[in-house]
Amino acid sequence: METNDYLKDLKEIKEMMSKSSQTLSLSGLSGVLAGLYALAGAGYADHLLQAYEVEDYSESRGVIGFPLDALSLQLMGLATVIVLASIVTGIVLSAKKAKKMGETLWNASSRRLLINFSIPLVTGGLLVLILLFKGYYELIAPIMLLFYGMGCVNASKFTFRDVRYLGLTQIVLGLMAAYFKDSDLLFWALGFGVCHVLYGAMMYVKYDRN
Amino acid sequence: MKSLLENINKAFDHRIRLGIMSVLMVNDRVDFTTLKELLGVTDGNLASHIKALETEAYIQVEKQFIGKKPNTRYLATTAGKTAFKNHIEALEKLIQKS
Numbered sequence: 001m002e003t004n005d006y007l008k009d010l011k012e013i014k015e016m017m018s019k020s021s022q023t024l025s026l027s028g029l030s031g032v033l034a035g036l037y038a039l040a041g042a043g044y045a046d047h048l049l050q051a052y053e054v055e056d057y058s059e060s061r062g063v064i065g066f067p068l069d070a071l072s073l074q075l076m077g078l079a080t081v082i083v084l085a086s087i088v089t090g091i092v093l094s095a096k097k098a099k100k101m102g103e104t105l106w107n108a109s110s111r112r113l114l115i116n117f118s119i120p121l122v123t124g125g126l127l128v129l130i131l132l133f134k135g136y137y138e139l140i141a142p143i144m145l146l147f148y149g150m151g152c153v154n155a156s157k158f159t160f161r162d163v164r165y166l167g168l169t170q171i172v173l174g175l176m177a178a179y180f181k182d183s184d185l186l187f188w189a190l191g192f193g194v195c196h197v198l199y200g201a202m203m204y205v206k207y208d209r210n
Numbered sequence: 211m212k213s214l215l216e217n218i219n220k221a222f223d224h225r226i227r228l229g230i231m232s233v234l235m236v237n238d239r240v241d242f243t244t245l246k247e248l249l250g251v252t253d254g255n256l257a258s259h260i261k262a263l264e265t266e267a268y269i270q271v272e273k274q275f276i277g278k279k280p281n282t283r284y285l286a287t288t289a290g291k292t293a294f295k296n297h298i299e300a301l302e303k304l305i306q307k308s
Contacts, residue, residue: 009228012228017236
């Protein structure tokens with residue numbers, strides 16, 4: 001064997017180690033798009049809130065005995081649309097990237113990525129629903145940021161390191177949204193909008209553009 | 211040159227065996243299908259290389275049932291991990307020397 005063969009061996013070892021333990025087909029561009037959906041959504045939510053003339057939506061209450069008024073339902077519908085659009089975009093673009101890299105999107109490491117991401121995320125989602133039905137609106141935005149951030153940190157072991165920093169940023173923003181709760185929509189837009197655009201663009205430049 | 215080649219392990223002198231060990235170094239337990247997908251090899255080919263590593267006691271086989279379906283998982287033994295680390299170090303030294 002020549003030196004080139006040894007080099008090739010080492011390269012293959014390294015590639016197989018990362019390929020078998022990490023999902024590298026996560027698309028950066030889908031992060032940018034998800035961020036843009038979130039920003040558009042936050043803009044529309046702000047418009048809705050102003051149309052209803054509630055400066056602080058946490059004080060809005062619906063008809064007696066039923067906490068979910070028209071505004072809450074509209075905001076929930078809006079959030080559902082953003083989440084669904086982001087998930088579909090993420091799957092489509094990551095599948096495309098996986099195909100380009102000659103890999104499958106659905107494999108052992110992406111399954112682990114999804115499971116570890118979902119545990120905090122589903123917990124947070126259920127908590128948000130419980131709070132909505134109980135009529136506690138105050139902490140919904142920070143809870144979304146916090147649990148999403150923890151999902152990212154938890155999932156980051158199985159994909160790019162950047163996802164860890166994205167998660168940590170979301171956690172910090174979540175805590176700030178809880179403290180400055182009058183501007184929680186702003187922090188929500190910063191976290192789900194601006195952060196996704198920034199980190200997505202960074203990942204796109206680092207890993208996708210070739 | 212002879213002394214440098216000493217630590218090059220013949221058991222790892224094949225792309226597929228190298229691949230199997232790489233996967234098992236970073237993952238606790240991996241089943242047959244996952245290994246097959248990762249390495250892009252046929253059943254028979256993978257089985258024969260697994261057998262070779264098993265004979266060297268570098269990997270360990272774990273058979274269990276998921277429902278009614280048999281599931282075979284593999285893990286690297288401590289001896290296997292040490293041998294593989296030595297092999298990688300030997301490769302690195304060879305590259306540096308030349």
